[in-house]
Amino acid sequence: xxxxxxxxxxxxxxxxxxxxxxxxxxxxxxxxxxxxxxxxxxxxxxxxxxxxxxxxxxxxxxxxxxxxxxxxxxxxxxxxxxxxxxxxxxxxxxxxxxxxxxxxxxxxxxxxxxxxxxxxxxxxxxxxxxxxxxxxxxxxxxxxxxxxxxxxxxxxxxxxxxxxxxxxxxxxxxxxxxxxxxxxxxxxxxxxxxxxxxxxxxxxxxxxxxxxxxxxxxxxxxxxxxxxxxxxxxxxxxxxxxxxxxxxxxxxxxxxxxxxxxxxxxxxxxxxxxxxxxxxxxxxxxxxxxxxxxxxxxxxxxxxxxxxxxxxxxxxxxxxxxxxxxxxxxxxxxxxxxxxxxxxxxxxxxxxxxxxxxxxxxxxxxxxxxxxxxxxxxxxxxxxxxxxxxxxxxxxxxxxxxxxx
Numbered sequence: 001x002x003x004x005x006x007x008x009x010x011x012x013x014x015x016x017x018x019x020x021x022x023x024x025x026x027x028x029x030x031x032x033x034x035x036x037x038x039x040x041x042x043x044x045x046x047x048x049x050x051x052x053x054x055x056x057x058x059x060x061x062x063x064x065x066x067x068x069x070x071x072x073x074x075x076x077x078x079x080x081x082x083x084x085x086x087x088x089x090x091x092x093x094x095x096x097x098x099x100x101x102x103x104x105x106x107x108x109x110x111x112x113x114x115x116x117x118x119x120x121x122x123x124x125x126x127x128x129x130x131x132x133x134x135x136x137x138x139x140x141x142x143x144x145x146x147x148x149x150x151x152x153x154x155x156x157x158x159x160x161x162x163x164x165x166x167x168x169x170x171x172x173x174x175x176x177x178x179x180x181x182x183x184x185x186x187x188x189x190x191x192x193x194x195x196x197x198x199x200x201x202x203x204x205x206x207x208x209x210x211x212x213x214x215x216x217x218x219x220x221x222x223x224x225x226x227x228x229x230x231x232x233x234x235x236x237x238x239x240x241x242x243x244x245x246x247x248x249x250x251x252x253x254x255x256x257x258x259x260x261x262x263x264x265x266x267x268x269x270x271x272x273x274x275x276x277x278x279x280x281x282x283x284x285x286x287x288x289x290x291x292x293x294x295x296x297x298x299x300x301x302x303x304x305x306x307x308x309x310x311x312x313x314x315x316x317x318x319x320x321x322x323x324x325x326x327x328x329x330x331x332x333x334x335x336x337x338x339x340x341x342x343x344x345x346x347x348x349x350x351x352x353x354x355x356x357x358x359x360x361x362x363x364x365x366x367x368x369x370x371x372x373x374x375x376x377x378x379x380x381x382x383x384x385x386x387x388x389x390x391x392x393x394x395x396x397x398x399x400x401x402x403x404x405x
Contacts, residue, residue, distance in 0.1 A: 063120030118194020188240020250378025
């Protein structure tokens with residue numbers, strides 16, 4: 001295989017190129033002397049898989065309980081077909097979160113846990129605590145009526161606390177996959193999407209069974225399902241962002257402070273959404289296009305900038321492994337650039353090895369995350385051992401891909 005110093009160039013209109021065509025595979029090196037590396041503190045690997053499994057089972061049970069409760073109130077048939085209707089905004093949310101998560105996808109088990117918590121546990125918590133909150137803090141002699149108090153005070157506080165608890169659970173349960181703001185946005189967003197799904201069923205059912213409001217279901221579906229499917233996603237993403245920032249800075253012990261810093265904008269956003277019309281704006285359309293649309297666009301721009309920073313950080317960390325002999329310059333570009341990944345995927349698909357290339361890429365991304373924690377000076381207890389294991393795993397994955405090619 002010819003070795004040059006130039007990485008391969010790719011074009012969406014050209015034939016897929018071998019990602020290693022212009023840069024040879026590195027030999028099997030000894031563990032490189034990377035700055036900040038050291039011997040692993042032990043070979044015992046602590047896994048959060050058991051905790052994740054138990055949490056999944058518990059959240060599934062709670063979700064079933066919420067489903068039985070709704071079926072008892074509105075009827076099982078109504079809940080089933082309105083649940084199918086609520087799948088429309090949920091699908092929009094999941095597609096949006098997939099775009100956010102496309103660079104370094106989170107484990108499906110943790111995403112499922114976030115979705116189940118949002119759809120079940122957070123809804124159950126909001127329903128149970130909401131009545132207590134109203135009894136404790138609502139003053140019927142005050143100037144705010146019951147419905148307005150519930151919308152602009154009780155709902156933002158209670159619901160964001162209930163959803164935030166799910167984000168915090170994932171933050172605790174598997175720290176190796178919750179180590180940056182993008183991770184937090186994804187986990188916060190998936191919890192918010194799950195909550196919105198069940199809440200939509202509740203709102204749809206309430207309007208559907210009201211005989212005095214013909215056509216109300218259509219209006220509610222348009223407003224909640226099409227105009228604002230990402231509302232809860234955006235609120236809870238703030239909580240996740242703050243906890244992700246906490247992890248990235250190596251200040252996990254200060255999670256209560258970061259949790260509060262995330263909950264505050266989440267609650268304010270929730271308050272503005274629930275109380276915008278009537279308090280600050282005279283009609284929904286002016287509120288929607290003057291406030292909500294700009295906030296949504298700003299959120300997309302912020303996520304895009306975070307993704308760009310994450311890609312640069314991945315390239316920087318993987319380049320340290322290139323200097324140590326574990327990756328070639330072409331491989332760093334293959335993992336850390338969109339064009340490189342696109343060409344690698346096309347090449348792997350051409351030889352029927354898409355799954356192997358995906359696993360190779362996942363290993364590289366995990367390495368970059370581990371390396372970042374080590375360089376930043378706040379590695380997890382098993383990160384040194386995990387780094388070594390991932391390095392050797394990447395070497396075997398490369399050898400397998402080249403042998404198959």
